[in-house]
Amino acid sequence: MSAPHNHSEHDHHDHHGEHDDGNHGSLKDYAIGFILSVILTAIPFWLVMGKVIDKSSTTAIVILAFAAVQVLVHMKYFLHMNNKAEGGWSMLSTLFTVVLLVIVLAGSIWVMYHMNKNMMPSMGNDVHNMQDMQ
Numbered sequence: 229m230s231a232p233h234n235h236s237e238h239d240h241h242d243h244h245g246e247h248d249d250g251n252h253g254s255l256k257d258y259a260i261g262f263i264l265s266v267i268l269t270a271i272p273f274w275l276v277m278g279k280v281i282d283k284s285s286t287t288a289i290v291i292l293a294f295a296a297v298q299v300l301v302h303m304k305y306f307l308h309m310n311n312k313a314e315g316g317w318s319m320l321s322t323l324f325t326v327v328l329l330v331i332v333l334a335g336s337i338w339v340m341y342h343m344n345k346n347m348m349p350s351m352g353n354d355v356h357n358m359q360d361m362q
Contacts, residue, residue, distance in 0.1 A: 252308060253305070253306075253308050257305050257308075258305065258306070260305055261301060261302070261304070261305025261306050264298075264301045264305070265298060265301060265302070268294050268297055268298040268301065269298070271294060272290070272291040272294045272295075275287055275290060275291065276291070288337065288340070289337075292333045292336070292337070295333070296329055296333065299325065299329055303322065303325065309321060309322060
């Protein structure tokens, strides 16, 4: 008679590792992610500080596009998310992230537009009133 097989903690850990298809990254992946992140931050900074685009709404849209690309870079190179890892759950996480990103970006544009529209005219009048007082 053979003795019953006892599952030890080590056996369970080895079995669990067989299903781990995710890439845990290498130094090269982290370096690429870092360089892309720096570039995706430096370009919008340059666009704003250099006043490269005359229309501010176009500049805002370009900056938001760079922000969206940077989120995807972080997901790929730092979070190591792809459609093969964790049985496809990463793809669901990616879709959820994209939905949240659209909500946040659209909400930010909406808030900034209305803040600019509602706050700036009164500030301009105050400046003119103060100049008249002198």
